[in-house]
Amino acid sequence: MENNYLCPKCQGQLKIKKSIVFSAKTPSGEKGLIFLSPKIGDYHVTKHPEFKIKEGEHTELFCPICHENLEAKSLNKNLAKIILKDKKGVKHDILFSEIVGEKCTYIIYKNRVDSFGNDSDHYINFFGEGSEF
Numbered sequence: 001m002e003n004n005y006l007c008p009k010c011q012g013q014l015k016i017k018k019s020i021v022f023s024a025k026t027p028s029g030e031k032g033l034i035f036l037s038p039k040i041g042d043y044h045v046t047k048h049p050e051f052k053i054k055e056g057e058h059t060e061l062f063c064p065i066c067h068e069n070l071e072a073k074s075l076n077k078n079l080a081k082i083i084l085k086d087k088k089g090v091k092h093d094i095l096f097s098e099i100v101g102e103k104c105t106y107i108i109y110k111n112r113v114d115s116f117g118n119d120s121d122h123y124i125n126f127f128g129e130g131s132e133f
């Protein structure tokens with residue numbers, strides 16, 4: 001079994017073939033679909049050319065199934081949270097930036113947080129006391 005990605009609200013499958021699919025909204029209110037790579041550390045974004053996202057802007061991400069806002073409210077409004085269901089079927093929270101062009105991903109384990117991407121030090125302080133890095 002390979003990694004799967006689930007919506008934290010409805011537990012729906014967000015990964016279709018080689019992409020994780022999100023519904024997205026830009027600060028100016030434009031809406032579209034965004035496909036992200038399921039490979040941790042790969043920040044390639046696939047979208048329709050008419051759906052314009054700008055470097056540095058906060059693009060809100062929503063579950064395309066239940067339309068829940070995926071913002072990680074309890075941690076930082078710039079981060080989105082979904083569920084990573086690993087090869088063994090174990091679920092972990094996974095967080096990544098909703099800021100266009102910002103490269104950071106965090107996998108939350110019981111006793112530690114694994115961080116990925118060149119910008120991962122931007123949010124590492126938000127993971128609470130007692131975290132080991």
Ligand SMILES: [Zn+2]
Pocket residue numbers: 007008009010011012063064065066067068
């Ligand atoms: Zn959902």
